Every structure is written in structure tokens, then in C-alpha cells.
Amino acid sequence: xxxxxxxxxxxxxxxxxxxGFPLLLDLVDRGIIRILDxxxxxxxxxxxxxxxxxxxxGDGTDLSVFEGASSGLLDKEDINEAGTALEPGNxxxxxxxxxxxxxxxxxxxxxxxxxxxxxGRIPVQALLASLEAAEAADTQSGS
Numbered sequence: 001x002x003x004x005x006x007x008x009x010x011x012x013x014x015x016x017x018x019x020g021f022p023l024l025l026d027l028v029d030r031g032i033i034r035i036l037d038x039x040x041x042x043x044x045x046x047x048x049x050x051x052x053x054x055x056x057x058g059d060g061t062d063l064s065v066f067e068g069a070s071s072g073l074l075d076k077e078d079i080n081e082a083g084t085a086l087e088p089g090n091x092x093x094x095x096x097x098x099x100x101x102x103x104x105x106x107x108x109x110x111x112x113x114x115x116x117x118x119x120g121r122i123p124v125q126a127l128l129a130s131l132e133a134a135e136a137a138d139t140q141s142g143s
Contacts, residue, residue: 002103003119004036004073006096008082014042014091024095025065037096038069041079041086049083052091071096 009020027033042052073096082094109115 002099002101002106004096004098006094008085008092008094010086010090010092012087012090014089016091016093021066032099032101034098034100035066035069035095036071036098037074037094038066039074039079039094040091041083041094042091043083043086043088045088047088049080049086051079 024035028035040052041049043049074094079094082092086092106116
């Protein structure tokens with residue numbers, strides 16, 4: 001099995017256009033990722049968090065392909081914890097996925113005696129800020 005990651009994607013005002021779902025399906029179809037769990041939650045104005053039905057959030061987008069995507073990895077506590085990151089009045093999709101592409105690489109490394117000693121993720125905002133700073137420095141230096 002490849003590494004497993006999760007994402008919590010917030011939809012301000014409970015507005016979901018569905019624009020990203022074809023891209024998500026493409027990743028699945030190409031065998032890059034495997035969706036283990038996909039849960040939608042809504043945070044009410046009083047701060048309470050509850051599961052939301054796919055059809056409640058889709059604005060007419062057909063999300064039926066995602067129905068039943070549940071491995072059991074996410075429990076009520078996980079959903080409540082994800083809800084703490086949301087602003088009241090918003091909803092979110094919680095996606096747990098396997099990085100299928102990495103499984104053969106991980107197997108080869110284990111067979112050769114290698115072991116993972118650290119991993120992490122650079123937040124997108126930090127990456128963008130770093131790239132912008134590098135671009136500004138290049139501009140100032142005349143490159």
C-alpha cells in the first residue's frame with residue numbers, strides 16, 4: 001500500500017461548484033490515488049458540526065460516483081476535529097486517499113533495506129511565498 005494522506009477542503013457559504021471533482025476522478029482513473037474515504041460536513045452558525053449529504057452540497061453537480069467511499073478510517077472524532085478548522089456557515093469535504101503511485105517505489109525501497117526516517121509537507125502558502133520572494137529577488141538583481 002502507498003502512503004495515505006488526507007485533505008479538508010472548505011467551501012465558504014456552503015457553495016460547491018463541483019469543478020474539482022472531474023480532476024479528482026481523473027487521478028483515480030489513472031491509478032495515481034485511491035479514495036479511501038470521502039465525507040462532507042457542515043458547520044452551523046452555532047459551531048456544531050454534522051455530516052452532510054453529497055446531494056445537499058452539489059449545486060446540481062452529479063456526485064453519485066463518490067457515494068459509498070468509506071473505508072471506516074474516519075470516525076466521528078475525526079470529523080469533529082476537521083470541523084474545528086471550518087468557519088461557521090461553511091461546509092467541507094474530507095478526503096482520505098492512498099498515493100497508489102508510491103506503492104511500487106515503497107516496496108522497492110523496503111526490499112533494498114531502505115527505511116523512511118522522515119516525511120512532511122510544505123504548505124502551499126509557504127511555497128507560494130517562497131517562490132514570490134525568489135522571483136522578486138531575481139527581478140531586483142536584473143536576472
